[in-house]
Amino acid sequence: MDAALPLDLVEQARKVRPRVAAIDPALRLAVQRTWRGRMVNEHGSAPVFEALGEQLRKAGASPERVAECARMAEEERTHGVLCGAVVEAFGGDARAEIAPPPPFPEHADVPPLEAVTRNVLSVCCLAETVAVTIISAERLEMPEGELRDLLTRILADEIGHARFGWRWLAEVAPTFDEAARARLGAYLAVAFRRLEEHELDHLPVGARFPEGAAAYGLCNGADARELFYDTVREVILPRLEEQGLPAAAAWASRAAKLT
Amino acid sequence: MTRLEIRRRALRAATAVSLTTLTLAAFGCDGSVSVETAAQEESDPPAPPPTTTATPPIAPPDLGPIFPSMVADAGADAAVDNCPCPEGQDMFECCNEQSWLPACGCEAWGPPMPPSMEVA
Numbered sequence: 001m002d003a004a005l006p007l008d009l010v011e012q013a014r015k016v017r018p019r020v021a022a023i024d025p026a027l028r029l030a031v032q033r034t035w036r037g038r039m040v041n042e043h044g045s046a047p048v049f050e051a052l053g054e055q056l057r058k059a060g061a062s063p064e065r066v067a068e069c070a071r072m073a074e075e076e077r078t079h080g081v082l083c084g085a086v087v088e089a090f091g092g093d094a095r096a097e098i099a100p101p102p103p104f105p106e107h108a109d110v111p112p113l114e115a116v117t118r119n120v121l122s123v124c125c126l127a128e129t130v131a132v133t134i135i136s137a138e139r140l141e142m143p144e145g146e147l148r149d150l151l152t153r154i155l156a157d158e159i160g161h162a163r164f165g166w167r168w169l170a171e172v173a174p175t176f177d178e179a180a181r182a183r184l185g186a187y188l189a190v191a192f193r194r195l196e197e198h199e200l201d202h203l204p205v206g207a208r209f210p211e212g213a214a215a216y217g218l219c220n221g222a223d224a225r226e227l228f229y230d231t232v233r234e235v236i237l238p239r240l241e242e243q244g245l246p247a248a249a250a251w252a253s254r255a256a257k258l259t
Numbered sequence: 260m261t262r263l264e265i266r267r268r269a270l271r272a273a274t275a276v277s278l279t280t281l282t283l284a285a286f287g288c289d290g291s292v293s294v295e296t297a298a299q300e301e302s303d304p305p306a307p308p309p310t311t312t313a314t315p316p317i318a319p320p321d322l323g324p325i326f327p328s329m330v331a332d333a334g335a336d337a338a339v340d341n342c343p344c345p346e347g348q349d350m351f352e353c354c355n356e357q358s359w360l361p362a363c364g365c366e367a368w369g370p371p372m373p374p375s376m377e378v379a
Contacts, residue, residue, distance in 0.1 A: 045370050045371075048370055048371075048372055048373075101372060102372045103372075104372060104373075105372075105373055105374065105375035105376070107375070107376060109376065118373065118376075119373045122370075122373035122374065123370045123373055124370075125277075127370035127371065128370055129273050129276060129277060130273075131370070132269075132272050132273045132276055133269045133270060133272065133273040134269070136268060136269035136272040136273070137265050137266065137268075137269040140260060140265045140268060140269065141260075141265060159272070159275075159276050161370075162273070162276040162277070163276045163277075166276065166277045166278070186376075187376055190374050190376060191373065191374060193374075194371070194373075194374040198371050223262065226266070227266060227269060227270075230266065230270055231270060231273050234270055234274070235270060235273045235274050235277050236277070239277040
């Protein structure tokens with residue numbers, strides 16, 4: 001296993017620390033740990049967008065598209081700082097140990113445009129679209145205040161990240177022939193399975209925080225799971241099908257390991 | 260706000276971002292994102308009250324508290340009681356060991372690295 005790397009966002013996070021109300025001591029550490037986890041993962045998403053931008057460049061995407069990826073990578077880093085700011089606001093340190101990022105798949109078995117579309121589908125049309133739903137719900141459960149303002153900023157960026165993928169797909173999908181669509185459908189089955197495993201691992205159904213935890217951004221795992229499945233069935237699958245991709249069949253064949 | 264209303268609004272947000280440029284252009288939206296996009300949801304009219312023919316909302320099953328110790332001792336640090344990860348341990352390693360237990364803060368939004376086709 002690769003050695004963990006230190007992530008220290010204390011200095012940056014303290015500059016943007018939100019003002020928060022006093023918290024039940026029983027909740028404080030759970031809030032710290034939840035937002036520290038988000039800090040780690042948001043910061044860790046920056047390399048995903050950096051690699052995506054490079055792959056888009058190689059595939060002949062416009063400089064504007066490539067620049068958008070660089071901006072989204074920077075936004076993910078900023079989100080890491082903002083999440084760290086919440087950790088700091090509740091008395092923790094915006095520090096963690098992080099694992100080196102796994103390799104970015106190049107999908108060399110297919111043409112470059114199709115290859116990068118696989119990754120755009122996975123990152124933006126699937127993961128970030130689900131994030132929009134989950135964060136929207138968490139935000140709606142928060143009272144007015146600086147913590148909600150912070151979450152609103154993150155949500156606005158996540159909306160942009162998801163929208164990037166859907167715009168890309170609308171542009172390139174008409175250029176794919178039937179064979180490419182079938183291959184993308186096969187990839188979607190893999191991506192759906194990975195997405196489901198990822199979301200279910202993060203949202204244990206038996207988990208329930210105490211009353212009032214939602215005010216600090218702690219979600220109910222069972223509710224969030226429902227939202228995840230609703231998002232796939234009511235938003236993602238119909239949109240992908242509209243673009244001519246066999247998404248429903250891919251979802252049905254994902255054969256995910258349910259935990 | 261009811262849970263059904265939260266669900267409706269959250270799904271509507273996701274639906275909105277999945278609309279293509281053609282649809283967005285019709286509304287004068289160039290795809291740029293602002294905080295107002297999210298704040299605009301606040302002005303949405305509330306969902307109509309359920310009619311007599313509508314299926315009543317189903318109460319979520321009572322899964323019980325994840326921090327039972329809180330009931331007995333609100334001053335105790337319940338998260339410590341429920342999260343076995345020691346301070347300073349690598350987050351990914353610990354969260355994987357604990358199946359991403361929320362009590363340990365093992366929750367995240369950032370998109371993971373996309374899978375390669377070889378895992379199929």
